[in-house]
Amino acid sequence: MxxxxxxxxxxxxxxxxxxxxxxxxxxxxxxxxxxxxxxxxxxxxxxxxxxxxxxxxxxxxxxxxxxxxxxxxxxxxxxxxxxxxxxxxxxxxxxxxxxxxxxxxxxxxxxxxxxxxxxGGFLVSMQLLAANPSAALSSGSAFTALPSPKVFGPDAPLVVTRARNYTAQDIPESLTAIGLPRLAVTLYKTRALPVQLxxxxxxxxxxxxxxxGVPTMKELVYWDGNFSKAPEVVYGDxxxxxxxxxxxxxxxxxxxxxxxxxxxxxxxxxxxxxxxxxxxxxxxxxxxxxxxxxxx
Incomplete structure (x- = not known):
């Protein structure tokens, strides 16, 4: 009833x-x-x-x-x-x-x-920002689901290039590398990151x-450092x-x-x-x- x-x-x-x-x-x-x-x-x-x-x-x-x-x-x-x-x-x-x-x-x-x-967020959000950096300032949720350093820590590479690897603790640097303006990086650090932590x-x-049990994006490989191109993807569980x-x-x-x-x-x-x-x-x-x- x-x-x-x-x-x-x-x-x-x-x-x-x-x-x-x-x-x-x-x-x-x-x-x-x-x-x-x-x-x-x-x-x-x-x-x-x-x-x-x-x-x-x-x-x-x-x-x-x-x-x-x-x-x-x-x-x-x-x-x-x-x-x-x-x-x-x-x-x-x-x-x-x-x-x-x-x-x-x-x-x-x-x-x-x-x-x-x-x-812990997910890597698709990073891939979308790399493909369209302007989205970071047009949507308040652009950073909500970025990988959290509280979950993935300083050791697991999430974004891989020839020059360096980026972990969840390196998100600010990776956002700069893909071309986001300083204001966007500041918004991530002051608004989204504290919620994650x-x-x-x-x-x-x-x-x-x-x-x-379903293949899930674990690493994004931009080997030549060109973030505007589709990355190679390494999958996990x-x-x-x-x-x-x-x-x-x-x-x-x-x-x-x-x-x-x-x-x-x-x-x-x-x-x-x-x-x-x-x-x-x-x-x-x-x-x-x-x-x-x-x-x-």
Whole structure:
């Protein structure tokens, strides 16, 4: 029965191509749009700034999402909600939770299901910036998903040239090398990087669902130093976008935090980044996890 379901909040456009199959599966399970199922859209061009820094877009998103969570709860007899996010929505949802008062989280959020999100970022973002450096100043999210030094450290080469290798700790130098202006590098260091380094547990019951076992970009090789050309790609394990190293860090950052009362990590073999919320078997697993919250 619908009234027995905990309201679910999807931190993405509920009817977009990526989340559409998941929404359909939730509706088949008994959820109803606008009654127990709500969408929380965000502008993917924007990104949360470091705590204490002004960011009008994220502040507006947070106010709208907080009001929507409270509305969903009131509409369902005061029950706390399940927050579900996918991909970039996870960055928004996690920052929203972390910056919400803990008593509010405990009152209104029953569970957080985070799909296909890794705190370590991914190399596609670096490749896109190399191909179009002007994008760095036209989108606040251009740096959000760059590889994080907190995850990849000083030793793993991410961008390789004849002259030198660049690791996650060398991101500012690599941004300069691909032709970004000094202002863009400053924006990365002062706004995006502090958010990456501050990635932490949401302190609400959390389940992370990630794809693994799919070739995923691990290194970009611009051997002659010409970043305008398509690079050679070295692949590792992941979901075709996020490397396994980034996914596994969730288990350390969230799972090992003593404040986190419940954490579960689910790895779906052979499942792509988008497939976690679109492949039939993966969607069925996600639905099982969401519905299982009802019986906790």
């Amino acid at each position: 619908v009234e027995q379901l905990i309201p679910a909040l999807l931190s993405s456009m509920a009817r977009d191509l990526c989340m559409g199959r998941l929404v359909e599966a939730l509706e088949k399970a008994g959820y109803r749009d606008g009654e127990t199922l709500f969408g929380a859209p965000f502008d993917f061009r924007q990104a949360p700034a470091a705590p204490g820094q002004p960011c009008r877009a994220f502040s507006q998103f947070s106010r709208r999402l907080r009001a929507l969570v409270e509305h969903a709860s009131r509409k369902n007899g005061g029950k706390p909600v399940v927050v579900m996010s996918h991909s970039q929505g996870g960055y928004f949802a996690l920052e929203f939770l972390n910056r919400s008062p803990l008593p509010w989280r405990r009152r209104y959020v029953r569970h957080y299901v985070m799909a296909s999100t890794g705190p 501050n990635f932490r547990a949401p302190v609400v019951p959390t389940t992370c669902i990630s794809g693994v 992941g979901d075709d976008l996020i490397l396994l190293e980034s996914t596994l860090v969730l288990d350390t950052v969230i799972g090992d935090d003593p404040r986190q009362e419940y954490y579960r990590s689910i790895k779906l073999a052979g499942t792509s980044h988008a497939g976690v919320v679109s492949d039939q078997a993966a969607v069925e697993r996600v639905i099982v996890e969401i519905l299982g919250v009802v019986h906790e």
